[in-house]
Amino acid sequence: MELGQQAEKFVLHFGEMGGRWGVNRTVGQIYALLFLSPKALNADEISQTLGFSRSNVSMGIKELQSWRLVNMVHKVGDRREYFQSLDDVWDIFRVLVEEKRKREIDPTMTLLRNTLLEEPATEDEVYGQQRIREMLELVEMATVWFDEVRKLPPETLQGLMRLGGKVQKLLGLAHKLRG
Incomplete structure (x- = not known):
């Protein structure tokens, strides 16, 4: 997934705000990406888009799940786990x-x-x-x-x-x- 200029600004800002809200920069950026994404993303897509290690993405997703802000979804024929933010x-x-x-x-x-x-x-x-x-x-x-x-x-x-x-x-x- 390629981030446009507007999305990149949003994601970077959410990373900065994460520290003020009690989560780290990585978690804030992962959340912002999922919030903006029109489709559920798997950890590899998140990792590639944001340039984070796969382990950082996994830890960030777990944190977001503990906050109940991200849900896991599955796709037919695909064994990977996909993640999406709440819609409303x-x-x-x-x-x-x-x-x-x-x-x-x-x-x-x-x-x-x-x-x-x-x-x-x-x-x-x-x-x-x-x-x-x-x-x-x-x-x-x-x-x-x-x-x-x-x-x-x-x-x-x-x-x-x-x-x-x-x-x-x-x-x-x-x-x-x-x-």
């Missing part, structure tokens, strides 16, 4: 948020809850626990909100996101009417 960008977004939550938010909430079970020994620890309680409440509120939003169909979610600042103005107006 809303599904991709949801999977990414779910995986980030599972890998980062849930362990943080567990730590915060366990810390609050400990008896504070000093005034500083009492203060620290109050701050931790505030942080836990915020994170729990955000996760409950996400759970509700996640249930929305993509069209509704798009409409909600398009409202943007209008929601803030509406909430501000409601607050003023109550106050």
